[in-house]
Amino acid sequence: MIEKIRQTASFLQARVNDMPDTAIILGTGLGALVDYIEDKQFIPYSEIPNFPISTVEGHSGNLIFGTLGGKRVMAMQGRFHYYEGYDMKQVTFPVRVMKALGINTLFVSNAAGGMNKEFRVGDVMVITDHINLFPENPLRGKNYNELGPRFPAMTEAYDHKLIALADEIAAQKGIRLVHGVYVGTPGPTFETPAEYEYFRVIGGDAVGMSTVPEVIVANHASMRVFGVSVITDLGGKDVTQVPTHEEVQQAAELAQPKVVEIMRELVKQA
Ligand code: HPA
Numbered sequence: 677m678i679e680k681i682r683q684t685a686s687f688l689q690a691r692v693n694d695m696p697d698t699a700i701i702l703g704t705g706l707g708a709l710v711d712y713i714e715d716k717q718f719i720p721y722s723e724i725p726n727f728p729i730s731t732v733e734g735h736s737g738n739l740i741f742g743t744l745g746g747k748r749v750m751a752m753q754g755r756f757h758y759y760e761g762y763d764m765k766q767v768t769f770p771v772r773v774m775k776a777l778g779i780n781t782l783f784v785s786n787a788a789g790g791m792n793k794e795f796r797v798g799d800v801m802v803i804t805d806h807i808n809l810f811p812e813n814p815l816r817g818k819n820y821n822e823l824g825p826r827f828p829a830m831t832e833a834y835d836h837k838l839i840a841l842a843d844e845i846a847a848q849k850g851i852r853l854v855h856g857v858y859v860g861t862p863g864p865t866f867e868t869p870a871e872y873e874y875f876r877v878i879g880g881d882a883v884g885m886s887t888v889p890e891v892i893v894a895n896h897a898s899m900r901v902f903g904v905s906v907i908t909d910l911g912g913k914d915v916t917q918v919p920t921h922e923e924v925q926q927a928a929e930l931a932q933p934k935v936v937e938i939m940r941e942l943v944k945q946a
Pocket residue numbers: 787788789790865866867883884885908909911919924
């Protein structure tokens with residue numbers, strides 16, 4: 677694994693002049709951020725040694741290097757989901773490469789179903805914490821001490837200062853920003869009403885099929901993390917609306933301008 681990380685990092689270092697220290701994983705709902713990145717250099721995943729290829733509809737696979745709000749950034753256009761069949765080491769490989777390239781701050785975004793009764797479709801939720809319900813932890817197996825500790829703390833998995841900064845930015849811009857705990861599940865099914873209810877009872881506010889593996893590895897690698905979920909549908913025992921992939925994408929697109937505004941400013945100030 678160490679050798680593969682080095683190989684991929686060297687490949688990218690040879691291609692990219694001015695390496696950023698900030699990375700963004702563009703989930704459903706943040707694709708439009710790409711339009712705001714200037715002086716873009718696209719590197720398709722298919723050209724990157726050891727990178728898996730993204731398969732799901734609505735996610736294209738590119739690394740993008742460029743400038744956002746005057747700051748150099750690296751963006752992942754499309755991520756690798758566990759439900760696609762990748763194992764946890766593949767899902768989180770890009771985060772390992774980021775660290776090897778010198779990235780110390782990671783921004784992540786996703787679409788999620790809301791269980792919190794105060795939430796509305798189109799809300800933007802800052803992830804304050806998560807619950808890992810994937811069947812596996814990406815750190816299972818041999819620990820490489822050069823990558824991080826055997827038993828990493830997850831007490832502040834999402835950086836408190838970045839959360840406070842996001843709140844300030846949202847208040848200035850008059851954007852409603854809610855806080856919540858993200859429950860990460862393997863998917864690809866959406867939840868049964870009883871499952872949404874269960875996730876709410878155990879302390880979750882929103883549920884989705886990504887993010888948790890990457891955030892675990894980023895924490896293992898001592899990176900600062902900031903995450904947002906776009907609430908694309910609501911679930912619970914008295915909610916009968918059936919979520920579809922198309923609806924999730926549509927709702928995410930509607931919320932997109934809010935997420936883009938917050939992220940641009942946050943990247944600049946972070
Ligand atoms: N459940 C799981 N993942 C999701 C959902 C949901 O309701 N909405 C968007 N991604």
